[in-house]
Amino acid sequence: MIEFPAVEGPDVTVVMVTHGARAWTARSLGRLADRTPPRYEVVVVDNASPDGTADWLASSAVGLRLVRNTTNLGFGPANNQGAALARGRHLCFLNSDAVVRPGWFEPLVERLDADPTVSAVAPVLYNLDGSVQEAGSVLYAGMETQPLHDPASRDVDYASAACLVVRRRGFEAVGGFDAAYGKAYYEDVDLCLALRAAGGRVVVEPRSHVTHAGGRSSPPARAIAMMQANRHIASKRWSSTVGLRPSLDSGER
Amino acid sequence: MSIVAPRVALFGHSDRERLADALSSRIVRAELTRRLARAQITTFAPDGWRRPSRYDAGEPAEPWGPWSSDDLARFSSEFDVAVIEAGAISTAPVSALRDAGVEILEAPDALALAARIVAAEVLARRLAYLHWVSWFPSLRPVRCFDVRLGADREALAVAVAAAAADRVAVAVIEPDPADTPLGASGRLARALAEAGVAFTVAQGSTGVEDLVAMLATADRYVGPSVGAAAVAEGYGRGARPIDGARVDSTDRSFDDLARQVRAATLARSGVVDAVAALTSALDASEARLASALKAKADLEQRLYEERLIATETRFGYEAGVESVVAELAVEIRSREERIADLALRQRRLAGRMVARFGVDPRDPPDEAAAAAADSAPVEPGR
Numbered sequence: 094m095i096e097f098p099a100v101e102g103p104d105v106t107v108v109m110v111t112h113g114a115r116a117w118t119a120r121s122l123g124r125l126a127d128r129t130p131p132r133y134e135v136v137v138v139d140n141a142s143p144d145g146t147a148d149w150l151a152s153s154a155v156g157l158r159l160v161r162n163t164t165n166l167g168f169g170p171a172n173n174q175g176a177a178l179a180r181g182r183h184l185c186f187l188n189s190d191a192v193v194r195p196g197w198f199e200p201l202v203e204r205l206d207a208d209p210t211v212s213a214v215a216p217v218l219y220n221l222d223g224s225v226q227e228a229g230s231v232l233y234a235g236m237e238t239q240p241l242h243d244p245a246s247r248d249v250d251y252a253s254a255a256c257l258v259v260r261r262r263g264f265e266a267v268g269g270f271d272a273a274y275g276k277a278y279y280e281d282v283d284l285c286l287a288l289r290a291a292g293g294r295v296v297v298e299p300r301s302h303v304t305h306a307g308g309r310s311s312p313p314a315r316a317i318a319m320m321q322a323n324r325h326i327a328s329k330r331w332s333s334t335v336g337l338r339p340s341l342d343s344g345e346r
Numbered sequence: 347m348s349i350v351a352p353r354v355a356l357f358g359h360s361d362r363e364r365l366a367d368a369l370s371s372r373i374v375r376a377e378l379t380r381r382l383a384r385a386q387i388t389t390f391a392p393d394g395w396r397r398p399s400r401y402d403a404g405e406p407a408e409p410w411g412p413w414s415s416d417d418l419a420r421f422s423s424e425f426d427v428a429v430i431e432a433g434a435i436s437t438a439p440v441s442a443l444r445d446a447g448v449e450i451l452e453a454p455d456a457l458a459l460a461a462r463i464v465a466a467e468v469l470a471r472r473l474a475y476l477h478w479v480s481w482f483p484s485l486r487p488v489r490c491f492d493v494r495l496g497a498d499r500e501a502l503a504v505a506v507a508a509a510a511a512d513r514v515a516v517a518v519i520e521p522d523p524a525d526t527p528l529g530a531s532g533r534l535a536r537a538l539a540e541a542g543v544a545f546t547v548a549q550g551s552t553g554v555e556d557l558v559a560m561l562a563t564a565d566r567y568v569g570p571s572v573g574a575a576a577v578a579e580g581y582g583r584g585a586r587p588i589d590g591a592r593v594d595s596t597d598r599s600f601d602d603l604a605r606q607v608r609a610a611t612l613a614r615s616g617v618v619d620a621v622a623a624l625t626s627a628l629d630a631s632e633a634r635l636a637s638a639l640k641a642k643a644d645l646e647q648r649l650y651e652e653r654l655i656a657t658e659t660r661f662g663y664e665a666g667v668e669s670v671v672a673e674l675a676v677e678i679r680s681r682e683e684r685i686a687d688l689a690l691r692q693r694r695l696a697g698r699m700v701a702r703f704g705v706d707p708r709d710p711p712d713e714a715a716a717a718a719a720d721s722a723p724v725e726p727g728r
Contacts, residue, residue: 102397102406180406181398262405
């Protein structure tokens with residue numbers, strides 16, 4: 094049984110979207126409960142998991158709010174559902190295959206509370222083998238993305254929503270995740286660019302560490318197709334922002 | 347010294363999950379900020395951050411009371427004025443604040459301006475999301491039903507019959523979740539299904555922006571929520587769309603409120619200090635303006651000069667190309683004469699060296715000497 098604390102005035106609302114991957118969900122929520130001070134609440138939105146994840150959550154986790162969708166509404170829209178129930182000042186979007194490490198929470202909240210110009214803050218994400226997966230990312234022409242691998246405190250174009258803490262006011266002010274991206278991919282890029290366009294900053298906080306298994310829920314071919322389609326949408330939408338940047342393959346970077 | 351910034355304590359009910367309360371706090375804050383850009387506004391609500399609401403935009407209020415005399419004294423020193431929202435007049439601790447010497451001002455009913463608080467592009471984004479998750483019908487027109495209609499048998503029957511007759515689709519919304527009676531949603535859904543009215547249900551997981559997006563798009567709102575009705579009217583929906591006169595009147599009331607806040611702030615800060623601050627700020631502003639004007643003039647002058655140079659260069663080339671060619675020909679002749687002179691001097695020098703040393707400097711150098719020169723160490727940096 095995983096137990097989350099009952100918090101009247103949470104600083105952070107952790108929003109997790111599930112679609113299968115019950116073992117990872119259990120691991121992620123278990124570490125979250127063990128490694129986070131009682132200043133948060135949890136909302137899980139289950140996107141019609143085929144493996145009984147929702148039933149397992151209902152019976153095995155106490156103190157979280159569970160939203161059950163009868164169809165897979167996608168990552169961004171489901172996160173919007175969770176965010177609409179949030180009471181925390183900040184929203185933490187956490188993938189079900191992301192496992193927080195000890196001490197992950199405070200640096201992220203401190204960063205947002207200390208600097209009102211910061212709209213979103215991300216931890217350093219690690220692969221399962223311990224290598225750095227992403228410490229924020231930069232964008233190139235055509236909305237090609239390039240993860241940064243040195244864990245430094247810096248402004249970035251965007252950071253993966255595998256674990257991303259966003260000021261709720263800023264999230265609501267830009268209208269949340271855009272449903273134009275459908276089921277998955279590039280919705281986090283779009284959100285970060287929208288936050289930046291609204292005058293906020295997206296930063297990486299190197300004192301916070303999270304392991305992210307990454308890309309386990311979609312078959313590769315389908316994932317690539319969705320990614321390419323959404324890259325096109327994002328590229329058109331944000332052409333004035335990244336259109337003049339060098340190409341990732343041109344050697345200009 | 348800078349201009350005195352008003353320190354405003356705004357009392358409302360932003361910690362309740364009611365659309366009217368959420369809208370009121372957001373609108374009053376926005377309208378005051380629009381008029382008093384430097385104002386520092388702190389929102390207060392009965393439970394404040396002890397019971398944050400999902401409608402509070404992630405900025406939970408400070409709790410109000412219970413306050414000791416020390417708390418009230420501190421409050422009095424930290425704020426210039428307390429502004430009470432229209433819906434909180436009867437609940438805010440007005441007497442205690444007044445006894446502590448705090449000036450109390452009442453905000454106008456702000457809901458007439460409900461259509462201002464969410465940007466158009468955000469509404470479009472939220473509406474796209476609501477369509478995606480099937481919480482808002484794609485059919486047109488759409489009518490918003492408050493889920494609480496399900497608790498009023500008579501009102502429900504009238505509303506459903508009207509929706510069927512008007513051939514509208516219905517979006518069931520829940521603007522005030524705190525007041526929703528159990529079972530209302532199910533009864534409403536059954537009534538709509540029996541009448542053959544297409545409908546979607548979005549209760550329980552919609553934020554303020556979602557609700558505003560739906561109400562702004564629907565043909566009307568049917569239900570008891572004051573906030574939802576205000577939004578619909580604000581966007582010109584339904585039988586009682588808001589008229590411009592009411593909007594203008596509310597705007598004027600906020601103008602008055604801003605003036606009162608400014609006056610109260612100046613009164614507390616001391617008129618002399620305030621005038622001195624204003625004068626100083628005006629002086630600084632004028633200096634900045636003069637500096638900016640000079641920079642602008644310099645820039646315009648430079649721009650003029652650059653344009654002049656560019657124009658002269660262009661037209662000078664086109665008009666004077668022949669003279670340029672002539673000048674170049676003169677220069678070429680001059681250089682040819684110089685080369686001929688140098689050649690003559692070199693021949694004379696060679697003649698003198700042959701006569702004196704028997705060596706002609708124009709002969710090739712000794713090969714061994716040349717090889718030694720090639721292999722000599724090269725100084726760094728060369």
